[in-house]
Amino acid sequence: MKRISFLILAAMFCCGRLFAGFAPSKEFYQIKIYHLKNPEQEKRVDTFLQNAYLPALHRAGIAKAGVFKPVPGGEAVAEKLIYVFIPFSAQKELFKLDQKLSADKQYTAAGSDYLDAVYSNLPYERIEIIVLEAFDKSPVFTMPVLTGPKKDRIYELRSYEGHTEKISENKIVMFNKGDEVGLFKRLGFNAVFYAKVMAGSHMPNLMYLTTFENKASRDAHWDAFGKDDYWKKLVAMPEYQHNVSKNDTKFLYPTDYSDI
Secondary structure (H helix, E strand, C coil): CHHHHHHHHHHHHHHHHHHHHCCCCCCEEEEEEEEECCHHHHHHHHHHHHHHHHHHHHHCCCCCCEEEEECCCCCCCCCEEEEEEEEECCHHHHHHHHHHHHCCHHHHHHCHHHHCCCCCCCCCCEEEEEEEEECCCCCCCCCCCCCCCHHHCEEEEEEEECCCHHHHHHHHHHHHCCCHHHHHHHCCCCCCEEEEEEECCCCCEEEEEEEECCHHHHHHHHHHHHHCHHHHHHHCCHHHCCCCCEEEEEEEEECCCCCC
């Protein structure tokens, strides 16, 4: 009997080690924001992304990448924007991407109009880069489960800044240990990612992307969130007070060629 018990404990230990080995490591993300001044630049970047960049990402081992644009009729902006979301399985893969792309002859040929643009005919005004690390509670990105037309969908990109690095980390703890991530999941917010900004123009900061079939669905979800008993309890906890100094929200929709 003792021998059997020992074997069972040994098997349980080995299985625990085995499953621990399969625990997903945290992904890293890059968000590229193209700043454009006119429809001609927008069309040129769209063509590059659809015909050259995303196919090259797929060849480089990145199965899914998202391309999004601001929802028309929202806050007026003086420039056009295109957001590109790229997930990486490890930090080193993020830093290897440019090297992989430069060695891809299909990419350089398909993207030549953009890549070899002359200085007097710019394809964009500038690119903004944000590098992020996934939260412990949401270590890998998730494909949204949506069935409606892409043109009607609302992808809500939120950015929460903190007034110090320590305070910003406290908000991240609220998502992880406080299980704000779990609350969003329970209420069906269809989140793509939650992540800490490691490098960007607004820091310290965290960002996350939730998705909805349409604006009415988005509003209904946030109404339920505000009324939820667990949220009321969580937001009232003394340790999580005043941990966001600025909340920036962008309403986006996926392009027809976006993978996400």
